[in-house]
Amino acid sequence: MNPFEDMRLFCQVMESGSFTAAADQLGLSKQFVSRRLMQLEERLGVRLLNRSTRRLDVTPLGQSYYESALRLLSEVEQMEQGIAGQTTEPRGTIRLSAPLSFAVAHLGCLLPVFLQRYRDVTVEVDLSDRPVDLLGEGYDLALRIGVLEDSTLIARRLASIERVYCASPAYLAERGTPHKPEDLHTHDCLPYGHGRQVQWRFEGRGKSLNVNVTGRMRVNNGELLKDAAIAGMGITYLPTFIVGSALKDGRLVTVLDDFRPEPLTLSAVYPQHRQSSRPVQALIEFLRERLNQREEGSHYR
Structure with missing residues (x-):
């Protein structure tokens, strides 16, 4: 035995x-x-x-x-x-779970570079915005955005993600520009997620404020909300990795900049038994390195 x-x-x-x-x-x-x-x-x-x-x-x-x-x-x-001499050259398969919109925006260009650097590593990626059960579903690593629940998992910070309130110039020309959070009561909003009531959180003048928002479209995918905002359907609140290009070319403009909450944290989360896994740790360090290079850009701060 x-x-x-x-x-x-x-x-x-x-x-x-x-x-x-x-x-x-x-x-x-x-x-x-x-x-x-x-x-x-x-x-x-x-x-x-x-x-x-x-x-x-x-x-x-x-x-x-x-x-x-x-x-x-x-x-x-x-x-x-x-x-076996694996302390310098990682080898093996990584099962990775990542948020859909973030992965489409960034992992598509980062993972090929990682795999070219580490020739003996294989990555299996599952894209989903749901909070997966790493242990129960057999994942080695997950990328998560926002506040993490208390658990036995190990978390490492990768980057900060800025979020903005934004709308199309055409929508603002027709409906006016909100100057304070309470103005959103008279606007069409495009909230992320589902539920009968959605709140957006604002920070400003030394206090926080939660405002109930409504609109004709509610989706659990940031790309669709971005497209709806560009089409003039209302004001949305999304990470800059989703709306960054639309802000840069003027299809969207930001509003309520003085009331933005603190940036969200992008974390790498993994089970305790993967702490010594060379492929997992190599991918975490690679993502930290590449994402931190962008901290002075528009996506991270």
Whole structure:
């Protein structure tokens, strides 16, 4: 019985959330994975997981074993990479989740450069604006914009993302330019997301203010909102990586500049067991390097 293999099996079950998902990830049968973990519990003399027909719940001792196993497996991986000469040249596959609009604007030009630099790395990219479950869905790394939820994941800041309120010159010529947030009550707005009520947050004169906004179009995609704003449908509030080119050529102009909130943070988020992964860390450092080069441009600040 190999204790390190048992650790890997247990960690995969924890990260996948079920025996079936873990078995699929490992290319093993569900019965084999279940039997090995039962044998592990018998050898340790403790229960690591409480099983039911619907879910698995980790016990306190199971959580402690999981955290210790992650540390040990990380050290073993580092040692093996050092022996194999991988400490200088990353090798392997990265499963990456990224927001759709950001990825289209930036990853399309950055990832080819990264892959040319690291010839033995492969990247699988899933574009989605939903908050993916890194552990349950088997991702190595995710890019997330905004405030992060408390979790056991590790987060590293990559860049700051500026957001602006903007509209087309034609819309403002017809409806007037708002000079304070409360003026938006008489305007058509183009909010991001869904829900019966959407609020935009403003900062200015030493205080914050939330304003309910409405409009005839509400979408959970920034590109469509940008196009609607260019077409004169109303005022929108989007990151500059989406509207930057339209602002530069005059199709959109900013409004309420004195009331913009602080920039959002773009973060790289990954599970603890990927902390020693050379491909993951190489991609994070590459993105930090390239995005920080643009901090003086219009997209980042």
